Amino acid sequence: MYKHAGAGWSIRPFTRNDRIACLHIFRDSLRAFPWRGDWQAYLPVLQNAFASARVLVAQEPSSGVIGFLTFKMATGYVDHLFVHNDWRLCGVGRGLLEVARQETGVPLSLDVDMQNVSARKAYEALGWKVGAKTGKAKADQIRLIGP
Numbered sequence: 001m002y003k004h005a006g007a008g009w010s011i012r013p014f015t016r017n018d019r020i021a022c023l024h025i026f027r028d029s030l031r032a033f034p035w036r037g038d039w040q041a042y043l044p045v046l047q048n049a050f051a052s053a054r055v056l057v058a059q060e061p062s063s064g065v066i067g068f069l070t071f072k073m074a075t076g077y078v079d080h081l082f083v084h085n086d087w088r089l090c091g092v093g094r095g096l097l098e099v100a101r102q103e104t105g106v107p108l109s110l111d112v113d114m115q116n117v118s119a120r121k122a123y124e125a126l127g128w129k130v131g132a133k134t135g136k137a138k139a140d141q142i143r144l145i146g147p
């Protein structure tokens, strides 16, 4: 589906066998977000996304799954984007977003926590802009629209 020629990782659709690896990346990422509280509170939403959303994973031959993204094909809304801590700043997030963008054919959107400064910097570097809030948007999140 997509292969990073230099780094060796590739992006492909999620399968049931990827579930545990994705959960570990999700857990470890959320544990680094003290403002979020218990990471397990967010599991039902993730499990629902695995069942009903389009899910892409990034895989590296020796490390296995190193990141994943869930999004709604019809709207381009990204529910989850998580890259393993050891693989950040390697272009994996960019690659996942680019494949999702190609698949939807519409600009992607997402909500990022105000406190999530690292992710906000990443989206800024990727050319994302602040979009209009909808009725659903939470006060402590920012709606961003991709290029």
Ligand SMILES: CC(C)(COP(=O)(O)OP(=O)(O)OC[C@H]1O[C@@H](n2cnc3c(N)ncnc32)[C@H](O)[C@@H]1OP(=O)(O)O)[C@@H](O)C(=O)NCCC(=O)NCCS
Pocket (backbone or CB within 6 Å): 029, 081, 082, 083, 084, 087, 088, 089, 090, 091, 092, 093, 094, 095, 110, 111, 112, 113, 116, 117, 118, 119, 121, 122, 123, 125, 126
């Ligand atoms: C946010 C996240 C998905 C970014 O993924 P990533 O694979 O590290 O991002 P990339 O390597 O593709 O970087 C994309 C661009 O963002 C920049 N960037 C990434 N993280 C950055 C940071 N912490 N500070 C500044 N710039 C950053 C990169 O330099 C790159 O820009 P460049 O191409 O101009 O150099 C990843 O940090 C992550 O999983 N964070 C924890 C979970 C999370 O916050 N998810 C987002 C929820 S909305």
